[in-house]
Amino acid sequence: MRKSLHKMGKIPDINNSILNIGLINGNIPSGRKTGQRRLSGDFIALMTEGEAYFSVLSEERYLVKSPVLIYVPDGMRHSYDPSPRLRWKNYWMLFDGKTARSSFGNILPPHPxxxxxxxxxxxGKNWSELCTIKVSECQNSANYSFLLLHKILLGVHMLITGTELTYRPSRFDAVLQELENKADAHDIDLCALARRYGFNYDNFRKQFKAQTGTGPKQYFLRLKINNSKTLLLNTALNIKQIAEMTGFESQYYFSRIFKEKTGTSPSEFRCGKINEKML
Structure with missing residues (x-):
């Protein structure tokens, strides 16, 4: 057993793989420092709106227009400053590049x-979800954050190289995708869903729990709660509007279920008073 573990190599420190993460959407934060800087960690940014000035080491600054990806390895001097003239939408992340390379292989950008x-x-969707997970610090968030980090870096790699993943999803993958697509519905007929994909419902429930760790009803509800978290943190919609958009029959029912599942009310979650529990 010891020999096998030795061959596997060092287990990655997933708890500290993501050092910081954020999304700037709209006005540039006041007091933001500009000019040359060095960061302790690999820096990656996805600018989907606006433009910015970028330089590496002592090179001349370049005007960069969206959509564009910026990558800077750990400790490299650079500058990345938004143009104040335009609306700016920028996903950014500081992460442990060594852990990412040892865990995911050669999928990081090939050069700064x-x-x-x-x-x-x-x-952008995975990035927003990762921001939500990192803020909430729920149980098992480190594992899920590490998974989202891999999905983001793999997506970036595919964009840069122009490659696409080609695979045929399983029946179960198709079920999960349909649940995600219908997460804004008030309810869903899970028996009919199982039959449509050729499952006996009892076997479907057992397989579902084995694959996801929870039953299909709780999984569907978790999708709704996660979608509502994203809206609470990234939009100015009121609680009633978010309840309607995420398929809850009323604001009261949404608030009750949200607090039951997360340990805090939607308003408190939005204000940062978070006490996350497992679904």
């Missing part, structure tokens, strides 16, 4: 600098 890309919603 600017990568012109096609705009994509998938990476």
């Amino acid at each position: 600098g600017i990568f012109k890309i096609k705009e994509t919603d998938d990476i």
Whole structure:
């Protein structure tokens, strides 16, 4: 057993793989420092709106227009400053590049600098979800954050290299995708869903719990709660509007279920008073 573990190598420190993360959408924060800087960690940013000035080491600054990806390795001197003239939407992350390379292989950008890309919603969605997870610090958040980090870096790699993943999803993958697509519905007929994909419902429930760690009803509810968290943190919609958009029959019911599942009310969650529990 010891020999096998030795061959596997060092277990990655997933708890500290993501050092900091954020999303700037709209006005540039006041007091933001500009000019040359060095960061303790690999820096990656996805600018989907606006433009910025970027330089590496002592090179001349370049005007960069969205959509574009910026990558700077750990400790490299650089500058990355938004243009004040335009609205700016910028996903950014500081992460442990060594852990990412040892865990995910050669999927990080091949060199520091600017990568012109096609705009994509998938990476932005994963980035927003990762921001929510890191803020909430819920149980098992480190494992899920590490998974999202891999999805983001893999998506970035595919954008840069122009490659696509080709695979045929399983029946179960298709079920999960349909649940995600219908997470804004008030309810869903899980028996009919199972039959449509050729499952006996009893076997479907057992397989679902084995694959996801929870039952299909709780999984569907968790999708709703996660969607509501994203809206609470990233929009100015009121609680009633968010309840309607995420498929809850009333604001009261939404607030009650949200507090039951997370340990805090939607308003407190939005204000940062978070006490996350497992679903």
